[in-house]
Amino acid sequence: MVGLNAADRPIMREWGNFHDLSPRGQDYKIRYAFEETKYWGAYMTDLIKGYHQTNSSILKSDLKKNPHILANNILRFFEEIKDIGAMNPLIIAFGNDVYNLMEKNNIHKQYEIIKIIHYSHHISKEKYRENVLEILGGEK
Numbered sequence: 001m002v003g004l005n006a007a008d009r010p011i012m013r014e015w016g017n018f019h020d021l022s023p024r025g026q027d028y029k030i031r032y033a034f035e036e037t038k039y040w041g042a043y044m045t046d047l048i049k050g051y052h053q054t055n056s057s058i059l060k061s062d063l064k065k066n067p068h069i070l071a072n073n074i075l076r077f078f079e080e081i082k083d084i085g086a087m088n089p090l091i092i093a094f095g096n097d098v099y100n101l102m103e104k105n106n107i108h109k110q111y112e113i114i115k116i117i118h119y120s121h122h123i124s125k126e127k128y129r130e131n132v133l134e135i136l137g138g139e140k
Contacts, residue, residue: 001030001039002077002091004098005048005059029119033129039092039136043084047098048073056097063101074105081111092136094118 034040051069053059063070081089091111093099095118102113116132117123123131 001042001044001094002098002102003044003046003094004056004101005046006052026120029125029128032125033119033132037133037136042092043086045077045080047077047101049076060097070101070105074107077107078110088112090114092116095121 030044034042048059048063048070051059051062053062089111091102091107091113093102093113093115096115099113099115102108107113114135116135117128119128121128
């Protein structure tokens with residue numbers, strides 16, 4: 001599972017980036033959507049490391065101005081996949097932004113990528129799960 005980048009709020013504890021205690025956090029939808037599915041416990045990461053920004057427009061603009069940042073992170077992503085020992089992984093992309101970057105940088109030529117709605121989308125956790133399972137073929 002791949003997000004675009006970490007949020008711009010400070011991470012106060014280990015694993016805190018995917019377990020946000022802030023009322024603005026919406027990542028609880030991920031747990032709800034994937035619980036008791038074959039995806040439960042899947043590896044989660046961000047495509048862009050070390051760049052904390054909630055506004056994806058700012059991030060995308062910065063990446064256009066600094067293409068080496070994106071290139072380095074794409075290489076790092078491929079290394080990360082190797083490091084975890086994933087063979088032919090299915091990549092679940094959280095939202096359009098990360099999906100489009102992965103496609104534009106040919107990650108889709110090496111791995112199957114499925115785009116799901118981003119968990120920050122303003123829908124209930126129940127609707128989010130329904131949408132995710134529909135996109136993933138209803139597989140549990």
